[in-house]
Amino acid sequence: MNTALSHDTILPNWLLRCAENQPNHLAAQCGPVRWSFTELLRQADHLAYQLAARGVSKESRVALLATNGLPFVVTVHALMRLGAILIPLNTRLTQQELAWQLSDVQATFLCSDQRYADIAQQLADEITPLAHVLITSDVQQDVLVADQTEGPVIALQETIHLDAVHSIMYTSGTTGHPKGVLITYGMLCWGALGSALTLGHYADDCWLACLPLFHVSGLTVLMRSVINGISVNLHEKFEPEAVNRAIFEERVTIISVVAVVLQRMLDALDASEAQGRYPATLRCVLLGGGPAPRPLLERCAAKNIPVVQTYGLTESCAQAVTLLPADALRKLGSAGKPLFPVQLRILTEDYQPVPPGEPGIIHLQGPTITPGYDHRPEATAHAFHNGWFTTGDLGYVDEEGYLYVLDRRTDLIISGGENVYPAEIEAVLMSHPEVEDAGVCGVDDSQWGQLPIAFVRLREGSSLTATELGPYVTQHLAHYKRPKAIYAVAQLPRNSAGKLLRRELPGLLPS
Amino acid sequence: MNTALSHDTILPNWLLRCAENQPNHLAAQCGPVRWSFTELLRQADHLAYQLAARGVSKESRVALLATNGLPFVVTVHALMRLGAILIPLNTRLTQQELAWQLSDVQATFLCSDQRYADIAQQLADEITPLAHVLITSDVQQDVLVADQTEGPVIALQETIHLDAVHSIMYTSGTTGHPKGVLITYGMLCWGALGSALTLGHYADDCWLACLPLFHVSGLTVLMRSVINGISVNLHEKFEPEAVNRAIFEERVTIISVVAVVLQRMLDALDASEAQGRYPATLRCVLLGGGPAPRPLLERCAAKNIPVVQTYGLTESCAQAVTLLPADALRKLGSAGKPLFPVQLRILTEDYQPVPPGEPGIIHLQGPTITPGYDHRPEATAHAFHNGWFTTGDLGYVDEEGYLYVLDRRTDLIISGGENVYPAEIEAVLMSHPEVEDAGVCGVDDSQWGQLPIAFVRLREGSSLTATELGPYVTQHLAHYKRPKAIYAVAQLPRNSAGKLLRRELPGLLPS
Secondary structure: OOOOOOOOEEEEEEHHHHHHOOOOOOOEEOOOOOHHHHHHHHHHHHHHHHHHHOOOOOOOOOEOOOOOOHHHHHHHHHHHHHEEEEEEEEOOHHHHHHHHHHHHHHHOEEOOOHHHHHHHHHHHOOOOOOEEEEEEEEEEOOEEOOOOOOOOOOOOEEEEOOOEEEEEEOOOOOOOOEEEEEEHOOOHHHHHHHHHHHHHOOOOOOEEEHHHHOOOOHHHHHHHHHHHHOOEEEEOOHHHHHOOOOOOOHHOEEEEEEEEHHHHHHHHHHOOOOOOOOOOOEEHHHHHHHHOOOHHHHHHHHHHOOOOEEEEEEEHHHEEEEOOOOHOOOOOOOOOOOOOOOOOEEEEOOOOOOOOOOOEEEEEOOOOOOEEEEOOHHHHHEEEOEEEEEEEEEEEOOOOOOOEEEEEHHHOOEEEEEEEOOOHHHHHHHOOOOOOEEHHHHHHHEOOOOEEEEEEEEEOOOOOHHHHHHHHHHHOOOHOOOOOOOOOOOOOOEOOOEEEOOOHHHHHHOO | OOOOOOOOOOEOOHHHHHHHHOOOOOEEOOOOOEEEEHHHHHHHHHHHHHHHHHOOOOOOOOEEEEOOOHHHHHHHHHHHHHHOEEEEOOOOHHHHHHHHHHHOOOOOOOEEEEHHHHHHHHHHOOOOOOOOEEEEEOOOOOEEEEEEOOOOOOOOOOOOOOOEEEEEEEEEOOOOOEEEEEEEEEHHHHHHHHHHHHEEOOOOOOOEEEEOOOOOHHHHHHHHHHOOOOEEEEEOOHHHHHHHHHHHHOOOOEEEEEHHHHHHHHHHHHHHHOOOOOOOOOOOEEEEOOOOHHHHHHHHHHOOEEEEEEEEEEHHOOOEEEHHHHHHOOOOOOOEEEOOOEEEEEEEOOOOOOOOOOEEEEEEEEEOOOOOOOOHHHHHHEEEEEEEEEEEEEEEOOOOOOOEEEEHHHHHHHEOEEEEEEHHHHHHOOOOOEEEEEEEEEEEEEOEEEEEEEEEEOOOOOOOHHHHHHHHHHHOOOHHHHOOOOOEEEOOOEEOOEEEEEHHHHHHOOO
16 A cells, blocks of 8 residues: 655744734734734734844744733744744743753843843853844834844744744753753644634634743643634733723733632622623633642632633643533533643553543643653653653643643642642632632651641732631641641742642741 | 654544433434433444454445435444455446446445445445345344354454545546545544534534535535534425424534535425525535536525535545635635645646636645545556645635636537636626526537537526527626537436536537
8 A cells, every 4th residue: 555654744934824814813912002913914924034133044043022012922923934043042941041041052142022131132142052032113114123234144944843943941940950851843833723712713813922932821822822823912921901801892812821810800890890790701711830739710600701721731732631611610610621732641640541530640742741851861751651741740630531630740748648639729719719829838747757747828908817717728638638737828939820829838837 | 852753643433422421412313313322322332243243344445325314323433343345335336336436446345225236236246255244233133234144253443543544435537447445544634624624613513414424525424523513404305494493493504415405405495384594593505516606596585594605626535625615706716715724726737736717736744634545546646746635626715715627627618719718708697697507518519629519408487598698698608618519408417516517518418
C-alpha cells in the first residue's frame, strides 16, 4: 500500500488568513483604539520589517518586556511574521530574575514598551549580546515603530509550521528552578481549536483579556483570536469596573479570569446599577488558576453566570481540562473533562494506572502538550514517560470521567505517613463565610514528619479571629488533616496569574 | 536550540472521545432510531470484535457496499476501531465497475447490508481473495452483527494517527479513469475543524445527511459528527417531504445539499402548509456540487434561507472554499474563500501565478489535501507541483480574494482558439425561467475544432421548445460561446452527488 508520509503540517499565517478572510472584522480593541484584522496586519508587518532591519531573523530569540497593550500584541505578530521565537517576560520579576532568564534563554534581542524602557536598557547593557529594541508609536504614520536602522528587505513568513517553536515561557516557579517551556505553533493551534469545540464558536465572539499576556493564559487569548477569527478586548490591567463596563457596552462574550478577579468583578457588579446581572451576551466565564471556592460558584449560579472551570499549565498550553456550566454544581470541585485533542491518565509513582476514585499523578498527552524544556534534556526526559507528560499534580478521575485536582504534587504534605493535600484544607477554610482567602503549607515536626499550618485572609470587617475557625475545621476535616495553627494575614502570596505560592507561606509566620 | 521533532499527531479515537465527554448526547438519528454516542460506540465495538474474528485487522482493506443507514455508520466506526481502511463503494455502479474497483484497490473484505447482499456475494465469488461479510441486525441483542466465526480477542484502537489512511475513495470518474484517493485521518480532522470555524460551532448542532455516504460529502458529515461532537440526522435517500419534516420537527441546524436537491426541497416547502419558510433553527444550507443557478439563490434569499456555497473535491476532502450567506448575492457565482487550513493559488499551465481577475488553474495546499492516489505514483506526481495540488479546475480570484470556479478543466471546449467554458453557458440557460437543468459539451467541427452544444430539461408544463431559447442565448452570450444546437431532454446525466457528467452528454444526441 502507499504510506502517507509523516510530515510537518503547514498552515497559512493565522493573522494573514484573518486579514484575507475577514478584513474588516474587529481584531483587537484596547481602550478607545479599535483595529480590524487588516489594520493589525499592517501594524505587525510594518514592525516586522523594522525588526528585520535591526537584525531579527528566523529563529532569533526575542524577549518581550511590556505591559498588556497593543505594542505587546503587535510585537507578538511581528515575530511570527519573521519566524522569530518570542520569550515573554513577567513584568513583576526583579531585575536580577529577569537577567537570569534572559541569560538562560540566550536571548539576543529584548523588545520593550516605553514603560519598561529603562530596565530593558539596563538589562541590555548588562548582558552580552543582548540588544534593546524600544517599541513606540509613530503618531504621524499612526503605526508602531522600532528604533530601526537600515537593513536588507526581507520576505515575511506567509505560513506556519506546526512543529516550529513559537515561544518559550518560563514556568511561574512555584516548584524548583524556572524552566523555559517550549510552546510550538501546534500547541497553540490545537489548544485554540479544542477550546472552540468545547466552548462553542460564534462568528461574533469577543474575548476579554485582563490577565497578563506574558502568561500562557493571556497569550493563548491572542492566539485564539487569530486562529478562530474572533475579537480580543484587551485591558492593560485588571480594573473590575472597566471590565464590567466592557461586558455591558462592548459585547464581550468570553472572559478569562481567576477566582480573585471574578470575586472583585462580582463585588463591583453588586455595587453598580446593573442589579447584579450580566447581559446574556456574556456566554462564558473561563475560570482557571486552581479550584474555585464553593461560595463563589454558588454566587455565580445565583446570578446565572456561565462559569466554565478549567485546569491547565504552561506545559499544556493552558486549558487542558474543562468543566461546563451545566456540571458546575453537580461536580463541585472538579476541573471537568479533557479537551478534544487531550488525553488524560492518572498513574502511580511507578506509572501504573489507578482505578477511578483513587488519587494519583495527573498525566497528559496530545498535540497541546509541550515537546519539552528548552536546553534541559534531563528535565524533559524526567517529565515524560512513554510519551505521557507528568504534570506533577495529584488528582483523581471519578466514575464518569471527571477530573478532580487534589494538589500540586510538590506541595504535598506527608504527615505521619498520611498524605495531606493543602488544597483540600484551603477549600474547607474558604467555605467559611468569614474567610476570603486561605493558604496551607507544611512545617517540619519531629514526631510526625510534617504538619499542616494555615494562613487566612478574613473578610473586611470580620470580627472573627483565626483561632475561632478551629471548631469549623474540626467539623470538616479528619484529625490528621487539621492545621496545627491558623494565622490571620493581610494578604496571601499569589502570582500574577492568581496562583497561590505555597513556598512563600512559611515567610508569613510570626517571628 | 532544541528542535521540536516532527512527529505524527495522535488524537483520541473520535467516537470514543465523544462517548467519554458527551455520553448521552444524540449521535445519530435514522428514522425512528435515536442513538447516543454511548450506544453508537457500543454498536461499533461489538461489530469491530466480530470483524476481527473474521480476520479484519489493522490496515486491512475493507470495501463497503451499503445504502445510507446505520449499518453503514457502524461499519465505518468499527473499521476505525480496528485501524482498517475503508473503501466506500458507489451503489449505483454496475457489477462490472464494482469488480474493477475492488480488484484495483485489492480489497480483501467486502461488507454489505442486506439490500446489497446478493451482488456482494457474487463479487466475492468472482474475485480472489475477497470475502463477503454481511452486516445484519441481531434483534434480540439489539445490535448489528457480522456473520462471525471464532477468532482471537483483539484490542481496539484507542487513538488515531492523523497521518494514517482512513479510507480510499474513487473519484466519480467524470474525467479519465477512476483513481483511488487516499483520505487520511488528518484530512478529515482538519476539514471538520476548518468547517466549524467557518460555519460556527454550536453544542446543539444537528447535521442532516441525505446525500450518499459513499461520497466524500456524505462521509465527512459522519466524521464532523464525532470530531465536533454533534448529531447526524440520517436519511436513507432523498425525499423532499421527509427532509423538510426533519428540519421542522427534529431541530436540524445544518444540511448538505446540491442544487437539484435544494430546488426540490423548496418546491415541497411551497406546497406544504409552512408558508414557504424554514424555522430559524436551520442556520446553514451547505450547497456544493457546482455553481448555483442565480434564480435558486434569489429564491433562497427571498425566503431568508442561509445558503452557504462551497467548492471542493474528493482530493480536498470536500469543503475547501466557502461563500457565506452575507456574500451570496454580492458575490454571485463565487465559491468564496478558503477554509482556515487551506491555501489557494491560481496558476498558469506553467505554474506561474496569475493576477486577480485572470483565469488559471486552481491549486490547493494544506492538511485537508490528499497525499496522493493509491498505488499510482505517476498520477500522484502529476497532480502535485512544489507541494501544491492541481485540481484541474479553471477559476480566478477577484481583488477581494473570492474564488470563481469557471469549469472543470477536462471539459474545456476550445473553439476557434477561444476557450469556451460549458459552465458559463449552462448558467445562462438555467437562468431562463422555463429551464430546469442544462448541460453543455463540445462536438468536433472541421472548421472550428470544437463547437458547444446544449441539452436542457424544461420545467414541467412548459410550452417552450428548445430552439425558442435561441434568442435568449444570443442576448446573453458572445457569438463564439453560443451553442450550435440546443436539445430538450427528459433528464440530464448527473451522478449521485449531483455532478453533471458532461462526458455522457453526446450520448443524448438524437441518432
